[in-house]
Amino acid sequence: MFCCVKLREIVYLDYAATTPCDSRVLEEMLPYFCDIFGNPNSMHHFGVTALDAVDAARIKVKTLINANFEEVVFTSGATEANKIATIRVMKALRKSAGKQCFITLATEHKSVLDCADYLKRDGVDVELLPVGTDGLLDLNLLADSVKDTTGLLSFCLVNNETGAKQDAKKITEICHERGVLVHTDATQAFGKIQLDVKELGVDFLSASGHKIYGPKGVGVLYCESANARFVRTPGANRDVEFGIRSGTVPIPVCVGMGKAAELALSELSQNLAHVQTLRNRFISGITGQLDEIYINGSPEHNYPGIVNISFRGCEGEAIMMEAKHIAVSSGSACTSNKLTISHALAAMNIPADIAQSSIRTSIGKQTTEAEIDLAIDELVTATKKLRAISPIWDIIQSGSSVDDVFKRRGFQ
Amino acid sequence: MKYSEKTIAYYEKMKNTGGFDENLCNVGTGIVGSPLCGDVMKLQLFFDENDVIVEAKYKVFGCVSAIASMELATTLLRGRTIDEARQIENEDVAQSLELSDIKRHCSVLAKESIDAAIDDYISKKNMVSKVITVTNLAADRIKESLSEHGGIGLLISIERGDSCSSSLDYSLSYVTTAGDNMVAIEAKGIKFFYEPEIELMIRGLDIDVANGDEECGFVVTNKYHKPCQNCSCRCGGKF
Known part of the structure; x- marks a missing residue:
């Protein structure tokens, strides 16, 4: 029986941010702290049993994505996997193949955009591709953007803010035809949707343990065999994570990741159907009671568990304050550290006031109908209350365009 | 987001929300901010024949600090003359609400809304009395x-x-x-x-x-x- 998530009286609906450990995962991990605690590099029995545990976990992970055993490397998380797959690969491509250009999407997770900034400062030609208002990459634009010097494309398979799902197979085809390697950040897709790396053809893939009811502090980097040379540290011990990531492997969390992957695979279809049903319930519950509601992201090509919804006329942080009994997140400027609107929503050209009103609700495998109904009530009540005191809502009700009103006033 | 108890107290009051007909001669209206920065504040002041603020109402599209700032500002404005109203500084609001640095701009915007509403009232007066x-x-x-x-x-x-x-x-x-x-x-x-x-x-x-x-x-x-x-x-x- 897996654990419930009733954190006191607040209903958790931020599964895209992180997930609690499934109790079966925790149970699987526990022996590896005090009992089977050896260093996998040691020759004796303690080391061998530890190494066996890591290998067993690796098999479970590879099975989930149809990878080969030696193509799965444990890291500290998806962020580290992203760094290896972008920075190290580009460095190697510059040296060996004279490739100077790196492309990624404007809606990428910050960990990838930070890598892009680093590469840019290092002299790499970095291009951020725009996306449509649905968050999807235009394939023709991608084809046109690839240059002779382009070495690598990195894209988020499922966007963490909107759930928009890119066409990974076609993107990879276009890139491979033009000699470009492909990395996908699959943090929000891994263990949630069907993923076959051989079928998609991607060269590198990142994933994270704590997004799939596994522990924090562990992730996975998939490296297609032929590409391992781009990420292998020169002179590294090939017995440790194939020479790609050095350091003593953290056995307990790797075991946890393996177990989480195993459970995710066996429960994938039922979990996916469950979140789809609840997504439909959530959206129809809200749109049935409120108008001027916008779902940000593609309505068809998405992972249903992430719902990015704008309650026009109200600001996101105030909505969260009013909806006291649910835990969600927002794309508004007030909720960011830099006082800027979510870069992903801005890149989708979503109007400023709508982006400020966005709430990201993400549904988990054990979220119940009652929890969704509570979320609907809280958000509808919050919206009605805040709309009553909103000058933006008055403008909308009067039929004027919000953008026009503020342009006339001389504001951006 | 960690707010001070004072900010939350003012936020939860939301007593002075609302507005007046902006076409009235003795109403001054100030709208400041923009959706791009995430805060829009509308302040309306109702003056009596002696240019004293009888009533102050606000509407806000913004975060908890923005709403709290306006609730506090409107409470302070009631009963003040124009000169007294202009003396309210953003620091007064920021300190009373114990706003963190990242939320200080809400108090600045509140102060701007006071000046805007007063300026609007004065320009209306000047316009009509010339008529x-x-x-x-x-x-x-x-x-x-x-x-x-x-x-x-x-x-x-x-x-x-x-x-x-x-x-x-x-x-x-x-x-x-x-x-x-x-x-x-x-x-x-x-x-x-x-x-x-x-x-x-x-x-x-x-x-x-x-x-x-x-x-x-x-x-x-x-x-x-x-x-x-x-x-x-x-x-x-x-x-």
């Missing part, structure tokens, strides 16, 4: 009568005139009090009161001393009022 003209002679005579009879100003009211279908008869009477919904304007140091609905008809009024045998001694004409140039004045017999 009524009173000759110096008429002004002197009116002031004499006011101090003799203890009035605070003149009430302007209108009726359909007898001369033709588009004529209006303006009536002036001395008053000692003004009704709650009356609009107050000033020309040559004299206060004029009228109901907000007739504002458009007030524009273009000229008050002069009558020559000859006009009963109350004044002539009221409206330069925008065609074709009947001269509307008669009736004094209502109040003085």
